[in-house]
Each structure stands twice: as structure tokens, then as C-alpha cells.
Amino acid sequence: MTAESKNQAIQLVVNGKTHRAVVAPQATLLELIRDHLGLTGTKEGCGKGQCGACTVLLDGKPVNSCLMLAVQAQGHQVVTIEGAEHEKELDPIQQAFIDEGAVQCGFCTPGLILSARALLDQHPHPDEDHIKEAISGHLCRCTGYSAIIRAIRRAASGGKS
Amino acid sequence: MGQPVKRIDARSKVTGRARYVADVKIQGMLYGKMLFSPHAHAHIKGIDTSKAEGLPGVWAVITAQHIPGENQIGVVTPDQPLLAQETVRFVGDCVALVAAESASVAEKALGLIRVDYQTLPGVYTAQEALGENSPLVHQGGNLLTHLKIRKGDLKKGIGECDILLEETFHTQRQEHVYIETIGALAIPEGDGSMTILGSIQCPFYVQKGVAHVLGLPMNKVRIVQATTGGGFGGKEDVPSEICGFASLLAWKTHRPVQMILTREEDLRRSSKRHPMSVTYKMGATKGGKILCAQIEVLADVGAYATLSPVVMFRSTVHATGPYEIPHVKVDTYGAYTNNIPSGAMRGFGTPEVTFAHESMVDELAAKLNMDPIQIRLINGLRLGSQTATGQVLRESVGLEETIVKAKEACDWESKRAEDKRIGPSRRRGLGASAMFYGVSLGAKGWPLDGSAAAVQVHQDGSVSVAIGGTEMGQGAQTVVAQMAAECMGLSLDRIAILATDTSLVPDSGPTVASRTTVFSGNATLNALEQIKRSMTELASELLAVAPEKLDFRDGQVLGGGKKISFDQLVQHCYSRNINLGAEGWFVSPPCSFDEETGQGDAYYVYGYGTQIAEVEVDLDTGQVQVLRVTAAHDVGKAINPQGVSCQIEGGVVQGVGYALLENFMMVKGQIQTPDLATYTIPTSLDVPQVEPIIVEAISEKGPYGAKGLGEQPIIPTAAAVANAIHDATGIRITKLPIGPEALRRALLEERKEL
Numbered sequence: 001m002t003a004e005s006k007n008q009a010i011q012l013v014v015n016g017k018t019h020r021a022v023v024a025p026q027a028t029l030l031e032l033i034r035d036h037l038g039l040t041g042t043k044e045g046c047g048k049g050q051c052g053a054c055t056v057l058l059d060g061k062p063v064n065s066c067l068m069l070a071v072q073a074q075g076h077q078v079v080t081i082e083g084a085e086h087e088k089e090l091d092p093i094q095q096a097f098i099d100e101g102a103v104q105c106g107f108c109t110p111g112l113i114l115s116a117r118a119l120l121d122q123h124p125h126p127d128e129d130h131i132k133e134a135i136s137g138h139l140c141r142c143t144g145y146s147a148i149i150r151a152i153r154r155a156a157s158g159g160k161s
Numbered sequence: 162m163g164q165p166v167k168r169i170d171a172r173s174k175v176t177g178r179a180r181y182v183a184d185v186k187i188q189g190m191l192y193g194k195m196l197f198s199p200h201a202h203a204h205i206k207g208i209d210t211s212k213a214e215g216l217p218g219v220w221a222v223i224t225a226q227h228i229p230g231e232n233q234i235g236v237v238t239p240d241q242p243l244l245a246q247e248t249v250r251f252v253g254d255c256v257a258l259v260a261a262e263s264a265s266v267a268e269k270a271l272g273l274i275r276v277d278y279q280t281l282p283g284v285y286t287a288q289e290a291l292g293e294n295s296p297l298v299h300q301g302g303n304l305l306t307h308l309k310i311r312k313g314d315l316k317k318g319i320g321e322c323d324i325l326l327e328e329t330f331h332t333q334r335q336e337h338v339y340i341e342t343i344g345a346l347a348i349p350e351g352d353g354s355m356t357i358l359g360s361i362q363c364p365f366y367v368q369k370g371v372a373h374v375l376g377l378p379m380n381k382v383r384i385v386q387a388t389t390g391g392g393f394g395g396k397e398d399v400p401s402e403i404c405g406f407a408s409l410l411a412w413k414t415h416r417p418v419q420m421i422l423t424r425e426e427d428l429r430r431s432s433k434r435h436p437m438s439v440t441y442k443m444g445a446t447k448g449g450k451i452l453c454a455q456i457e458v459l460a461d462v463g464a465y466a467t468l469s470p471v472v473m474f475r476s477t478v479h480a481t482g483p484y485e486i487p488h489v490k491v492d493t494y495g496a497y498t499n500n501i502p503s504g505a506m507r508g509f510g511t512p513e514v515t516f517a518h519e520s521m522v523d524e525l526a527a528k529l530n531m532d533p534i535q536i537r538l539i540n541g542l543r544l545g546s547q548t549a550t551g552q553v554l555r556e557s558v559g560l561e562e563t564i565v566k567a568k569e570a571c572d573w574e575s576k577r578a579e580d581k582r583i584g585p586s587r588r589r590g591l592g593a594s595a596m597f598y599g600v601s602l603g604a605k606g607w608p609l610d611g612s613a614a615a616v617q618v619h620q621d622g623s624v625s626v627a628i629g630g631t632e633m634g635q636g637a638q639t640v641v642a643q644m645a646a647e648c649m650g651l652s653l654d655r656i657a658i659l660a661t662d663t664s665l666v667p668d669s670g671p672t673v674a675s676r677t678t679v680f681s682g683n684a685t686l687n688a689l690e691q692i693k694r695s696m697t698e699l700a701s702e703l704l705a706v707a708p709e710k711l712d713f714r715d716g717q718v719l720g721g722g723k724k725i726s727f728d729q730l731v732q733h734c735y736s737r738n739i740n741l742g743a744e745g746w747f748v749s750p751p752c753s754f755d756e757e758t759g760q761g762d763a764y765y766v767y768g769y770g771t772q773i774a775e776v777e778v779d780l781d782t783g784q785v786q787v788l789r790v791t792a793a794h795d796v797g798k799a800i801n802p803q804g805v806s807c808q809i810e811g812g813v814v815q816g817v818g819y820a821l822l823e824n825f826m827m828v829k830g831q832i833q834t835p836d837l838a839t840y841t842i843p844t845s846l847d848v849p850q851v852e853p854i855i856v857e858a859i860s861e862k863g864p865y866g867a868k869g870l871g872e873q874p875i876i877p878t879a880a881a882v883a884n885a886i887h888d889a890t891g892i893r894i895t896k897l898p899i900g901p902e903a904l905r906r907a908l909l910e911e912r913k914e915l
Contacts, residue, residue, distance in 0.1 A: 034184075039177075040177070040180070040183075040184035041176070041177015041178065042177070043181070043183075043340075043341070043390075044183065045340045045341065045342070045424065046424040046836065046837050047423060047424065048424070048836060048837070048838070050424075050836060050837035050838050051340060051424075051837055053340055080177070081175075081176065081177035082176075082177055084176075084177075085176065090172075090175065090176070094175040094176065095175075097171070097175050098167050098168070098171040098172060098175055099167065101165075101167075101168065101803045101804065101806070101807040103168060103170075103171040103174045103175060104391075104634035104635065104636065104807065104811065105339065105340065105341065105389065105390045105391040105633060105634025106170070106171075106173075106174030106175075106179050106388065106390065106634065107181065107339075107340040107341040107390030107391065108340045109174050109175055109177075110175075110177045113175060131845075132845040132846055132848075133845075133846070135845045136844045136845050136846045137844075138844075138845070139338070139340060139837065139842060139844065140340065141337070141338050141339055141340055141391050141393070141811075141815070141842065142391055142634045142635075142811045143807060143810060143811045143814075144810040144811040144812075144813060144814030144815070144843075144848055144851060145814065145843075145844075145845040145848050146810045146814075146848065146850075146851055147807050147810060148845070149845065
């Protein structure tokens with residue numbers, strides 16, 4: 001950290017819990033989530049917004065947390081993969097990813113699940129093109145996306161393949 | 162067994178709880194960074210690290226002179242210093258390492274290191290490298306490898322052909338783009354040993370490499386694989402380098418050091434798929450029987466050999482494709498350049514030659530006015546066929562079935578007959594491509610081709626399995642767990658597969674070459690059979706039933722009308738001090754390869770596949786959209802059919818990227834595609850509908866008849882796409898990737914009246 005930089009105190013809600021943190025002005029939301037809060041389910045694949053692995057939900061909308069400053073999250077609601085489960089029950093999207101074999105190496109998986117969550121919250125019954133569009137900011141190198149698309153469709157139809 | 166099961170690691174991954182190396186922080190941990198060469202070829206005249214060392218927060222700066230062991234990390238050929246000492250040979254060579262209290266301080270320290278370089282002339286293509294008076298990348302000359310096959314009588318074959326075609330094809334450098342970059346955490350232990358946790362495909366390579374550079378015996382180096390976010394060959398040997406860096410810094414500082422590569426660092430350092438030029442002369446009779454193939458392959462190896470000698474072995478053995486051709490001459494050459502090293506990538510030298518031979522076979526079919534499926538059926542390998550290396554195939558040849566099933570599933574005949582024009586400037590086409598692929602390491606890697614497993618049955622009847630193969634996303638742990646469950650008659654949830662750890666199992670070779678299902682699977686079964694023998698003996702006594710009548714099924718051991726639960730039997734074993742731990746071992750059946758003639762049983766068994774791509778071409782823009790790929794693959798017994806299908810889907814999409822998009826470009830040794838905005842891979846908007854078809858030609862040596870699958874699906878895709886483009890437009894593209902500019906140019910040049 002440079003001498004002239006001035007740390008700032010921020011407050012935000014992460015996975016339903018209020019957190020206060022003192023962060024450097026150049027610290028990213030990703031650093032806040034991983035390094036300060038220890039929520040390591042959010043992954044860094046490129047640090048430049050090119051792969052989507054670090055996606056979290058900010059007020060319900062997917063954002064690349066590597067491209068957002070921590071201070072910009074002041075006062076906002078953040079959901080990370082750790083917040084996707086409800087009462088220890090998997091989100092239907094998480095279950096559908098398991099059921100459809102949409103998980104291989106797993107590194108892109110948390111971000112994709114959150115983007116899918118945001119999509120289904122907005123459009124509970126998306127068509128295939130809509131799903132493809134919604135996840136087009138995420139790179140996955142293992143699955144070829146087919147199983148991921150199937151999983152999101154499955155979750156949208158109440159868990160049926 | 163043979164039923165689709167859910168992956169045993171899926172839950173930890175969908176919840177974000179799976180622990181990758183970057184997720185682990187330990188007390189006192191420092192952050193490591195490396196300083197790259199800005200030059201593709203230069204002499205190092207001096208390095209001044211004093212300013213960097215003086216920067217607050219810096220704990221160590223290391224250059225080659227500090228290395229306690231031997232400064233050498235080459236996995237096949239000892240040509241690669243871990244840290245460049247006198248010469249840098251590509252822009253990913255590193256000259257210094259820094260450990261600091263944060264990554265940003267380490268980064269700042271790198272900027273304070275002064276390196277005095279004298280630039281040297283470089284060579285940047287394989288052709289240049291083999292020219293007279295070319296600058297030498299290594300003192301021994303630029304030719305690293307030359308392999309050959311001499312089968313039959315080429316002259317005679319050429320003389321008997323009714324048609325003879327010749328063409329040269331060019332393939333590009335491809336990057337793996339595993340989504341997790343390479344990373345390592347080196348922990349110096351109190352007894353002078355080193356423990357390393359990392360994103361690693363081949364822990365035993367890392368153990369050997371790190372021991373070598375640290376000057377430690379191998380029993381002082383322990384490698385534990387963290388959850389690994391993709392490999393595709395890219396984490397075969399390069400992690401030895403990164404773990405070597407981290408462990409040098411840890412050794413120097415006596416503190417744990419973590420090195421997580423940024424995407425740019427990873428792209429700059431890690432090896433790529435070989436760019437190749439391949440020239441084919443292929444001849445056939447009027448009836449479509451291919452009589453001869455003369456093949457020359459020239460590959461750009463880059464600055465260091467890495468795995469090139471073995472990659473080129475695969476290119477050599479697979480050069481003719483899955484066809485029985487009586488007269489064959491193959492020469493493959495790999496030449497050093499001052500480019501980034503070419504190394505292991507999924508398919509390992511085979512997708513390159515497959516693009517060429519499958520384009521050639523389609524050209525022969527076109528000239529003979531023959532259906533492309535028909536020519537493949539006429540020449541395809543079957544039981545009793547002889548490969549180009551003279552190997553007679555005695556088992557498990559599913560090629561023909563893959564051809565027929567792919568053809569039927571995609572409605573080949575009616576689609577080929579349809580009008581290609583679907584609009585004023587849009588054309589559709591259908592193209593086929595077939596492949597074969599030797600399972601495991603074959604003749605060139607045979608000394609590494611044994612694998613171990615260590616199994617124990619705990620007091621409560623749960624089972625732990627340690628294997629030498631790694632999970633990097635391909636689903637290895639799940640299939641091994643399935644096999645263990647089947648063997649012991651237990652449900653899948655009673656089996657745990659441990660993180661791969663060099664202290665748990667003996668050197669099991671690398672996790673490469675589509676070998677893990679067979680090798681870790683067989684080793685596990687071997688261990689379990691030993692445990693079962695002990696358990697059966699006691700059960701026989703307790704139940705008064707002959708041992709050969711007893712069966713392990715549904716959590717019970719039963720036979721002769723009597724039974725005991727598995728768990729009870731385990732308790733009896735424990736109360737009598739019967740050992741329920743065992744180590745299993747599996748060795749590849751013998752393989753051979755004569756260096757002069759290229760004849761021998763190159764691999765013990767082969768996988769086969771056929772893909773058919775359907776494309777739509779926009780004549781105005783040259784844009785190609787792959788609509789559908791039907792992909793039939795013979796994998797032997799499919800242990801987890803869902804896993805097989807998902808591997809096929811993923812491999813095909815990597816193949817579509819290779820066909821149309823991906824090109825890791827270098828100009829004069831400088832990287833032109835330094836990040837994921839410039840090196841683009843398929844997104845969800847680029848993917849075709851993939852229809853996987855599983856063909857099961859049972860392999861006698863495989864566990865439950867399995868062969869391997871990991872690499873197969875990427876191999877035939879590019880050729881299938883190119884053949885489909887030809888079907889749509891009549892244009893034969895001989896260079897990958899087939900970008901819109903290239904196709905549009907070709908369309909204009911041909912001045913086709915489409």
C-alpha cells in the first residue's frame with residue numbers, strides 16, 4: 001500500500017450478515033471477500049473481468065468482484081457462493097449442477113451458479129438462448145457449457161431434467 | 162458400475178468449499194514472484210538485486226547462483242535451467258525470484274532488480290531453426306527430435322495408386338486455459354524437509370524436480386495435490402517449475418511461500434500445444450483403398466524440450482490416422498526456437514496430425530467421388546488390422562462402430578444430400594473425422610507406466626483409497642470410487658478417495674495420456690483383492706462356507722445360503738488383528754518401438770472415435786457456426802457414462818476452439834495474446850449442440866473392460882469442422898484456426914460461384 005493511500009471504513013451486508021471492514025482504496029471487492037472475510041468460494045481466474053470466476057451478486061445482480069472496488073460496495077448487499085445455500089439446503093441450481101454433471105474442475109462453478117441464480121430470480125423460465133446469454137461472461141474450459149445449460153434449465157423446471 | 166453416478170466431489174465444488182491452493186493461507190506465509198526476461202534470446206551479463214533486497218517487506222531475492230541443488234528442471238531432456246543463469250531463451254524464462262510480505266511488495270521489488278542483457282539473434286519458426294547458419298537455441302543444435310516409421314515399400318505403393326494427393330497443413334499454438342492458474346504453497350518443515358501443496362497434475366514429477374533443485378533426497382520432499390482447477394496437460398510439467406520457485410524461496414527464508422500465478426504470468430510461462438507443419442502424400446486405388454502415405458511433420462518445440470520428444474512420438478505413431486495402410490513412411494521433426502516451449506496438451510501431438518490426415522482422406526473421397534464415410538469404413542482399423550507401426554490389433558477395436566453410429570445419429574445420408582444453400586449467402590455442410598489414440602504412455606514412456614494405490618478398510622467398514630493419479634476435473638476420483646464400491650459390494654458413500662499425496666503411495670507415473678481410469682483403477686482393484694482375500698478367509702471360517710462360494714454384495718458377504726454383514730466381518734477381522742490395508746500395483750502390458758523402422762506394439766491398446774460436425778458458413782463474413790457435433794467414442798467399458806458424456810462435450814468444445822478461434826500468437830518471440838481478452842476460447846454463445854455416443858469395445862486389460870477417454874474428444878473435431886466447411890463451400894482450408902478473415906479470403910480467391 002502506498003503512503004498516500006488512505007484506508008476507508010466500510011459497511012456492507014454479505015450473505016445476510018452485516019460486516020464492517022477497513023480497506024485500502026485500491027482494494028477490490030474480491031480481495032475484501034476472500035482476504036478480509038475469508039470467503040474463499042469466490043475464485044480469481046484472471047483479475048481483469050475476462051473469465052467471470054469471481055462473480056458475486058450485488059443487490060441481486062451479477063458483478064465481477066475483481067473489477068469492483070471494495071469501497072464501491074459500501075452499503076450494498078452482496079451474496080457469495082457461501083450464501084447460496086438456505087438452511088443447509090442446497091439451492092436448486094446447486095443441486096441441478098450436481099445432477100447434470102455440470103461440475104468438473106469446479107473453479108468456474110461458484111460464479112456460474114450465482115449468475116444462474118440472478119437469471120432465474122429475474123426470469124424463472126428462461127429459454128436456451130436466454131440462458132446462454134446470461135452465462136456468456138463466464139469461461140468454463142471443462143464442460144463445454146452443455147451440462148451447465150441443462151442444469152439451469154433443470155433448476156428452472158423444478159429439478160426435472 | 163456402468164450406471165451414471167453423481168460425482169463425489171461435486172457437492173464440495175458447488176458450495177465453494179473445495180479448497181484450491183490459493184484458498185490456503187498459513188501463519189508466516191510470504192508471497193513469491195518471478196522476474197521474466199523481456200527478451201526472447203539474450204545473454205545475461207549481470208544481475209543487481211541489491212535495491213530489491215533493501216525494500217522493506219522483502220525477505221529474499223534469489224537468482225540462479227543461490228540454487229542449492231542442480232539448476233535443472235527438464236522433465237525428459239536436461240536442457241532447462243529452473244532459473245536462467247547465462248542465457249534466456251524465451252520471454253517466459255525467469256532470472257530472479259522474490260519473496261515478500263505481500264504480492265504487491267514482491268511485484269515492486271521485481272521492478273528494482275537490474276538485469277544487464279546482451280540480446281542475441283533468435284529463431285522463431287521451426288523451418289528457420291533447421292536452416293543453415295541459424296542461431297542456436299542450445300549448443301547441441303536446433304534439431305531436438307527426429308522419429309520415423311518405415312513400413313512396406315513406399316515406391317511400390319505409390320506405383321500402384323490410381324490417385325495420389327499431396328498437401329501441407331499448418332496448425333497453431335494452443336493454450337490450455339484451465340480456469341485456475343498454476344499455484345503452489347511451499348512449507349519448509351522443521352526437519353529440513355519440504356511440503357508442497359499445489360495445483361498439480363503430476364505430483365511425482367514435482368517431487369523429483371524439487372528434490373533435484375533443492376539438493377534434497379526425495380524422502381524429504383512431499384507433494385500434496387490441492388483441488389486442481391483444470392489441467393489439460395498444462396499442469397503436467399510446468400508445476401514442477403512453479404513449485405521449484407516457491408520451494409527455493411521457502412528454503413531460503415525458512416517460511417512458507419505461496420506463489421499463485423496471475424493469468425498473464427501463467428500464459429507467459431506455461432507450455433502450449435505445438436505449432437506444426439505437416440505434409441501428406443496419400444494415394445489410393447479407384448476403389449478407395451488407401452495404399453500409401455508419406456508424411457513429414459515439423460514441429461516448433463520452443464525454447465526447451467519439456468515433453469516434446471514424447472509428444473512427437475504420438476504424432477509419429479498416429480500420423481496415418483486410424484487406417485490400415487500397407488506402405489508408410491513417416492518422418493517427424495521437432496526443432497528448438499526462441500518461442501514459448503511447446504509441451505503437453507490434451508491429445509498430445511495427435512489433433513495436429515488428425516487435422517491433416519482427415520482432411521486428406523476427405524480429399525481422396527472427393528476426388529474418387531466416394532462418400533467420406535465409405536472411404537473410412539474401407540480403410541478403418543478393425544480386429545486383426547496392422548497399424549503403421551506394424552502392430553496387429555488383437556482386441557478392443559471399436560472404430561467401425563463409432564463410424565456407423567455417428568453416421569446414423571446425425572442422419573448423414575439425407576443431410577449430405579440436402580441443398581447446401583439455406584439463404585443467399587449462407588451454406589450448410591456436414592463433415593466427418595475419425596481418430597485413434599494409444600492409451601497410456603506406450604513404448605516411449607513405458608518405464609513410467611506403473612501405478613499404485615493404497616487402500617484401507619477402517620474399523621467401521623468405511624474405505625479409504627489413496628491413488629497416485631490426480632483429479633483435475635476429469636472425474637477420476639469418482640470412477641475409482643465406483644470401482645472400489647463395486648469390488649467390495651458397498652455403496653459409493655462408503656468410499657473416500659484421498660487427496661493425492663506422494664507420501665501415501667509410491668511413484669505412480671504422471672496423470673496424463675488418458676491413463677488414470679485404467680491405471681489407478683487397476684491398482685485399486687489389486688489392493689482391494691488382497692483385502693478381500695483376507696476377509697473371505699475369515700468369512701469362510703465364520704460361516705462355514707467354502708471361500709470360492711462367497712461374494713461381496715449389497716454390504717454383505719454371502720454364499721451357500723449364509724451371510725454376514727460387511728461391517729460385522731470387518732469387526733471380526735479387527736478383533737483378530739487381520740490386516741485390512743493393502744497396496745496395489747498395476748503395470749502396463751509391454752510395448753515396443755524400433756527407432757530405425759518405427760515398428761512395434763507402440764501402445765498396449767487404443768481408443769477410437771468418430772465425430773461429425775454440421776456447420777453453417779456465412780459467405781459474406783467468412784464466419785463459421787458449428788451447429789451440431791455428433792461424437793461417438795469407443796472408451797471400452799464406460800464406468801460412469803455421465804462422466805464420459807460430459808468429457809466428450811467438453812473436449813468437443815475445446816476442439817471447436819482449436820478449429821475456429823484459438824491462436825496463441827507470437828511475433829519474434831514476443832507474445833501477442835497476453836490475456837484472455839486477446840486469447841479467446843469458446844463461450845456459451847459459441848458452442849454447438851453436442852451429441853455424445855458411447856461405444857464400448859471391452860479391453861481385456863482394463864478395469865471392468867475400461868480404456869481411457871480424457872483426450873479423445875478434442876482430437877477429431879477440427880478436421881470434422883474443416884471437412885464440413887469444405888462440404889458447405891467447396892473450399893479446403895489447410896491452416897488452423899479457420900477464422901473469418903482466412904475463410905473470406907479463401908472464398909474470394911477461389912472466386913467460387915456459390
